[in-house]
Amino acid sequence: MPWAGIGKVDRKYDGTNLRVGIVHARWNSEVIEALVNGALDKLKELGVKEHNIIIESVPGSFELPTGVRMLANKVDVVIAIGVLIKGSTMHFEYISEAVSHELMKVQRFMRKPLIFGLLTCLTDEQAQARAGLTSDGHNHGSDWGAAAVEMAVKVEEHPTLW
Numbered sequence: 448m449p450w451a452g453i454g455k456v457d458r459k460y461d462g463t464n465l466r467v468g469i470v471h472a473r474w475n476s477e478v479i480e481a482l483v484n485g486a487l488d489k490l491k492e493l494g495v496k497e498h499n500i501i502i503e504s505v506p507g508s509f510e511l512p513t514g515v516r517m518l519a520n521k522v523d524v525v526i527a528i529g530v531l532i533k534g535s536t537m538h539f540e541y542i543s544e545a546v547s548h549e550l551m552k553v554q555r556f557m558r559k560p561l562i563f564g565l566l567t568c569l570t571d572e573q574a575q576a577r578a579g580l581t582s583d584g585h586n587h588g589s590d591w592g593a594a595a596v597e598m599a600v601k602v603e604e605h606p607t608l609w
């Protein structure tokens with residue numbers, strides 16, 4: 448997936464003074480772990496201090512919006528990470544839709560940037576590739592870490608945004 452990723456960044460973003468929350472689901476834990484580590488590595492590369500990163504887990508992706516709200520007051524930006532994989536029922540469709548909409552609402556409610564780290568995959572292989580676990584894969588967690596620092600800095604520069 449050579450085209451994947453957040454592209455060329457307009458300037459250098461410094462995360463030195465940022466507090467970042469990561470809330471992740473535990474379903475599909477191998478993929479989740481790779482995504483969380485990808486995000487953590489990128490946050491640290493961009494200067495975020497380890498003691499300014501709070502990590503919380505929730506059972507599944509459906510619980511992500513609640514988890515985000517629990518962290519919202521303690522940090523400048525939250526990354527919500529979950530991995531939904533299509534099974535044999537309509538479960539996937541309902542949860543994908545509901546969680547995506549609710550995360551957008553939660554972002555407005557908390558008036559802080561929220562990074563959408565919800566993979567909605569049709570197969571296990573799709574999820575593994577997006578966590579960098581296949582030879583042609585790319586770890587989206589890394590992009591989410593970069594997006595978190597960029598958006599936290601940008602929003603800080605626009606105090607009347609929300």
Ligand SMILES: Nc1c(NC[C@H](O)[C@H](O)[C@H](O)CO)[nH]c(=O)[nH]c1=O
Pocket residue numbers: 472473474475506507508509510529530531532533538542
């Ligand atoms: N099937 C997946 C789930 N299902 C669990 C729900 O998210 C939820 O935890 C449960 O229904 C209790 O409310 N979660 C994922 O993150 N990924 C899945 O593929």
Ligand SMILES: CC(=O)[C@@H](O)COP(=O)(O)O
Pocket residue numbers: 532533534535536537538539
């Ligand atoms: C509630 C569930 O997680 C489960 O019944 C969903 O089944 P599937 O993933 O096969 O659609």
